[in-house]
Amino acid sequence: MIRxxxxxxxxxxxxxxxxxxxxxxxxxxxxxxSDFEQGILFLCVHIIAKxxxxxxxFYYLEKSLVRAVMRQEGNQDYTRITEAVKTISKTDLRxxxxxxxxxxxxxxxxxxxxxxTNKGRGVIAFxxxxxxxxLVKDPRVFARLNIYFISALADVRRGYSFYxxxxxxxxRTKSTEVTLDYLELRSYLGxxxxxxPAFKAFKQWVLKPLLDSVNERTDxxxxxxxxxxxxxxxxxxxxxxxxxWQLQLFxxxxxxxxxxxxAKSFDGALIxxxxxxxxxxxxxxxxxxxxxxxxxxxxxxxxxxxxxxxxYGVQGVGxxxxxxxxxxxxxxxxxxxxxxxxxxxxxxxxxxxxxxxAERQKAEKAAQALAxxxxxxxxxxxxxxxxxxxxxxxxxxxxxxxxxxxxxQSAANMVELSAVVGDLIPPLPDYRNRWRSIExxxxxxxxRKITDRTIFNxxxxxxxxxxxxKPEDLNLATYKKSKLIKA
Numbered sequence: 001m002i003r004x005x006x007x008x009x010x011x012x013x014x015x016x017x018x019x020x021x022x023x024x025x026x027x028x029x030x031x032x033x034s035d036f037e038q039g040i041l042f043l044c045v046h047i048i049a050k051x052x053x054x055x056x057x058f059y060y061l062e063k064s065l066v067r068a069v070m071r072q073e074g075n076q077d078y079t080r081i082t083e084a085v086k087t088i089s090k091t092d093l094r095x096x097x098x099x100x101x102x103x104x105x106x107x108x109x110x111x112x113x114x115x116x117t118n119k120g121r122g123v124i125a126f127x128x129x130x131x132x133x134x135l136v137k138d139p140r141v142f143a144r145l146n147i148y149f150i151s152a153l154a155d156v157r158r159g160y161s162f163y164x165x166x167x168x169x170x171x172r173t174k175s176t177e178v179t180l181d182y183l184e185l186r187s188y189l190g191x192x193x194x195x196x197p198a199f200k201a202f203k204q205w206v207l208k209p210l211l212d213s214v215n216e217r218t219d220x221x222x223x224x225x226x227x228x229x230x231x232x233x234x235x236x237x238x239x240x241x242x243x244x245w246q247l248q249l250f251x252x253x254x255x256x257x258x259x260x261x262x263a264k265s266f267d268g269a270l271i272x273x274x275x276x277x278x279x280x281x282x283x284x285x286x287x288x289x290x291x292x293x294x295x296x297x298x299x300x301x302x303x304x305x306x307x308x309x310x311x312y313g314v315q316g317v318g319x320x321x322x323x324x325x326x327x328x329x330x331x332x333x334x335x336x337x338x339x340x341x342x343x344x345x346x347x348x349x350x351x352x353x354x355x356x357x358a359e360r361q362k363a364e365k366a367a368q369a370l371a372x373x374x375x376x377x378x379x380x381x382x383x384x385x386x387x388x389x390x391x392x393x394x395x396x397x398x399x400x401x402x403x404x405x406x407x408x409q410s411a412a413n414m415v416e417l418s419a420v421v422g423d424l425i426p427p428l429p430d431y432r433n434r435w436r437s438i439e440x441x442x443x444x445x446x447x448r449k450i451t452d453r454t455i456f457n458x459x460x461x462x463x464x465x466x467x468x469x470k471p472e473d474l475n476l477a478t479y480k481k482s483k484l485i486k487a
Contacts, residue, residue, distance in 0.1 A: 019146045020049040023139035033091060033190075035157055039070050039150055040084040042160065044111065046147050048128055048136045058116065058125035061085070068261040069151045078119055085124050088112050120385065144171050149218055151258065156213040158189045158206070163214050166222060166240055179227060179237045199226070199233050219243055287314050294321065299341030300348065308348040316354040323353025394476050402461040405468045406442060417467060418442055421459045431455060 023045075033041065043066065047059050054060060063078050089112035114127035128136075145167060153159030165188065169178050182199075189206065196202040207224075215221050221243045227235035288309060295305045308317050324347045331338050347353060355363075406414070418440040425431050434451050438444040442460055445452040465473045472482040 019144050020046055021139050021144060023135050033087065034084075035159075035161075036070065036080070037084040037087050038161060039154060040066065040081065041088055041111065042145075042150055042164075043069060043147075044085075044088070044126065044128075045136055048133060054125075056125070058127060061124045061126065062261070063122035063124075065261045068258045069147060070154050071151060078122060082115075082117055082124055085112060085115050085126060089115055089126070120388070147262065152217045153213060156209065158210060159213050161189060162210045163218055163220065166214070166220055166238065170220070170240055170242070176241065177237065177239050179235050182234055182236055185236060287318070291317050291321065295344060295348070298344055300345045304345050304348055308351070312351055312354050315360075316351070317348070319355050320347050320351065320353040323347070390480060391476065394479050397479065398461055398465060398473060399457060401469060401473050402464040405464050406460075409468070413467070414442065417460070417464060420463050420467075421455070424459050424463070425455065 040061075044059070044061060047061060051059060061081070063081055066081050067077055089110055092108045092110055109129050109132060111129060111132055112126045113129050116125040117123075118125075145164060149163055150160050153163060166178075169175060186193075186202070191202070191206060196205055211222050211224070219242060221241040222238055224236050224238045226233050227237050229235075291309070291314065292302055292305045296302055305317065308320065312320065321344070324344050327343075328338070328340065406417075409417070421442065422435060422440055425435055430451050431454075434455065442456075445456050445460070447453045447456055472479045
């Protein structure tokens, strides 16, 4: 747990200074996108708001950032992300759906007007509608949104949309109460008219889970009461109260991963996030406050924690807490009862669990060894990627070179090549029938068709290069050497 706390403190400090102005017009639209697609949309807006276009005119969304923020795992992530971006690019968002942004009375347009993919690098490049880009860069009416809440509410259906609505209302109006049209709220949340037609069902399956999640995980505390016009429920009156937000923390590995990806995407590698407790600077105010807060939540007085900090330092108290939590887990496994408050207070007073210098040094060496192995793994991965890229470049070179050579050959030479290729083509009906249909005339092959492309790339290219090519056209190592000489 101590590692998780340290990662949490790094993440919280990073997030506290990374809030963006999210245009109200990009919050108030009909929710025709899935929750995952809306999450990708919010991420794209964050990227547009915080970054400048690359020289090629694109903004870049990385798969690793989506996985960290949206808490996605699995081999199909990239496909799912590209499909989400594709859907967003084909969806006209009717902005200002709830009539709150005075920039426009109404406006319909896609946010993304172009996209490019590179699965090998795990990135998606996207172009943005220029009018909307201007709106995102310099919004007149906006909500101050923190990217953390996308992640905190990623597993809650409609969670981030619901939170963003009230965060926007608070930031724009400073109101503590707001009355929303019931049908407009349903439409904003993407609830179909046929779904949960009775308010009792809507309250149970939609509204209550959203309120519970926002109240538990965010900086807002929401409550509501129904408002009727005559005998019909027409509005919901919400009361909004700010509250001190704390990380609804995931495991340490996820917190570290999120810090790394946010820093890489928006700042460059600013935060070193792989430090174990033994390596964290003693006396750092953020860690100190975090340890005190953790112990106080268990019922230990702050004075007890301060005494322990004075005696053993931040590092020592972290080790005491880790040791105590390990004891708790063992007692839980055995079904033993214990008083967590008094047990932890006793451990802090007696310094049980503080590591000796030799143990700390051992932990530091282990961490350094792990870092070296990770660096070696990354270096190997880069080398493998470079080799794959070179091989793809070489194959492309061979196809282009073979095409050039074929265009310059005499009729006799082409007859010779056709005879060789005809002998090599396998006795499969698709290939043989196609070869007969063009009467062996290679220039009639239509490489847009898969059969023709297979014949050309698999048989024509290697034989043309064998007959008329240079050594660098035939051998990858020779091609690489010739590139170096030219450079």
